């Protein structure tokens with residue numbers, strides 16, 4: 001049984017699964033033909049669909065507890081709070097919630113209805129957002145396309161709880177914000193460097209282990225298709241070369257693994 005909690009040096013990473021998603025493969029990767037999928041069947045479910053996990057990660061570093069992404073929220077199964085409690089994370093301990101980007105499966109539990117009132121789900125937290133994503137998702141015309149922003153992002157701004165994360169800054173002495181744009185304009189990953197060990201919270205640089213070798217494949221959800229592909233190649237080349245431990249929220253849970261080369265082909269090797 002893979003572990004839901006791993007350590008990178010002194011940093012603890014806790015995998016949290018909010019929901020199981022399901023998409024026809026042709027919808028998810030619109031440029032990939034049904035014929036191509038016949039030789040990649042192992043990456044699909046028995047029903048022929050892709051089943052990305054809607055994963056989040058809690059990270060304990062330098063005495064702080066940080067939640068990275070808040071899942072899809074109550075409109076799907078939305079089990080994030082059960083997962084937090086089962087894995088020993090007290091929501092009152094979370095002092096920072098940060099986001100890889102502002103798509104709906106990453107901000108879904110920012111606000112929570114409770115007794116007829118809607119409140120921030122993490123009462124002690126400040127919320128860190130990539131500025132370029134905030135600007136993109138709240139720009140003129142965008143709010144009609146992304147209506148969840150009004151419910152899950154703007155109320156936090158009105159309450160004065162939002163700060164903007166700048167790439168290449170440090171969340172803690174062990175966690176650095178890494179600019180990995182393309183999936184969305186301000187998409188970021190998080191590099192962990194502690195006691196000689198290194199890892200990354202990947203975000204949506206990739207959505208399926210098939211992209212370890214089919215690195216050109218872009219989901220239709222990628223906002224900037226060419227930049228997303230270029231970022232994926234650059235990030236995967238670095239992660240493979242440096243042998244980093246990867247936490248990938250959309251890969252099969254718990255989403256921990258490495259990129260390794262076997263007989264010339266780069267593959268995802270789950271921990």
Ligand SMILES: [Zn+2]
Pocket residue numbers: 103105106204250
């Ligand atoms: Zn996502």
